Amino acid sequence: MKAPEGAAPLPPADRNMSADEVIKMRWGAIPDSAVRRMGRYMRAVERLEAGGVTVISSTQLGDMLGYTASQVRQDLNYFGKYGLQGFGYAVGLLHDDLIHIFGADRGFPAAVVGAGHIGSYLLERSVLQKCGLRVLWALDAAPERQGQVLGGVAVRDMGELPELARSRPVLFAALCVPPEAAQEAADALISHGVKAIWNITGRDLTLPRGVLTESAHLEDSLLSIGYRLRESEGGRSRVSGE
């Protein structure tokens, strides 16, 4: 108990390791804040590639996203060594690896539960598919939505959950039922083997340990802009570009 003990000492990677190996070795040592920024890197790199850019420096990429060059280098380095000293990052390589790191090439089986506005948006726009999930089925409680085919997926009755969970099991579900039905639907999913829930109901859920969950509360982001709107009403100015 004498040595500084430091924090997590991030195991070193070497250049010929695959992203999988790097991440496996560093699992848990990569800060969540960095993981959460990767979506923006992914989109930026996608657009660069579409625009024919093949190499980009940490400075340029940082400018695009409003991050410091230092942070860009730190972030990318968590996942492996993608840069070439003296030149920058190979856009194509980076893009391919990010896709792999985030499992967008995995075809993980998934379901969409709730086919209202948000559920049909997810289905028709193939939002899950673009992130590498394979949507096996969709459920909705409303009779008039059942039988509809949205984005190639037929909407079934909630009551079919046990049967579907047996015949076409999924570990992942996007939950987009109305808030008042959220907890009950989540419980049902979990009791039928679902291990990860993407919660877009706007209601916070109570889930057993061992279930992976991520909530996307549109409302929270709206509230926080509501707070910042105060400044336009006489608070001191702190408006930002970005």
Add this chain to the structure above:
Amino acid sequence: MKAPEGAAPLPPADRNMSADEVIKMRWGAIPDSAVRRMGRYMRAVERLEAGGVTVISSTQLGDMLGYTASQVRQDLNYFGKYGLQGFGYAVGLLHDDLIHIFGADRGFPAAVVGAGHIGSYLLERSVLQKCGLRVLWALDAAPERQGQVLGGVAVRDMGELPELARSRPVLFAALCVPPEAAQEAADALISHGVKAIWNITGRDLTLPRGVLTESAHLEDSLLSIGYRLRESEGGRSRVSGE
């Protein structure tokens, strides 16, 4: 340049100050991370109130949300003094003040731009209204959506923007057009006086300084759960209950 200089020294509030006064005095000194947690406090307190709970301690509230009691006290104290030593926080008072702090009683004029899946969700569910915005008009480029009345708001043609911006000006817009139309729509809104954009298009925008913006990228949250799903495939376990 000798004194430790410290960080922002958070000006002290006293018990008889209104939330408005406290925030005005501390504007910019309240960390963004705390502001972003307030949506969850708000929802928790709403549900407590609905359930007839009138007093709650920082420990209990923290347990509900997965925060430490210490953090709860810090967070609430940024905005004023709501607690009663020896008892806890008055749920009703806290709720009322949070509503006020986040402007949910302000009736700030707003518009919804894009009336597809997400836009109609916002309109029909009165999402903006619940956060204290007054939706004056809605726009969509698709002829078949024009004339529809969603959540009491008539959807108009994009081309009517100049006229609407003149006759019924708004400073706030929820942007939910398809990603490929996002930048152009944002530019048009800004050139017609919009000063704050809630961006739910999934495309990052480039906006002039002075425009307040908040992006809600559903996709980012999905990607980050995709990353965490790796652990169910053999990474070391770090699954959390929440």
Add this chain to the structure above:
DNA sequence: TAGATTGTTAATCGATTAACAATC
């Protein structure tokens, strides 16, 4: 009063930034 719980300061922890050596 004694017990409880807040408000607030101090200590810890983690994340961001800066600096620079490695290397293409």
Add this chain to the structure above:
DNA sequence: TAGATTGTTAATCGATTAACAATC
């Protein structure tokens, strides 16, 4: 090689947690 830019360690900064005095 010289120039540039990464990879990585060290310094800074900010946010979270712990501790405790104030006070109901």
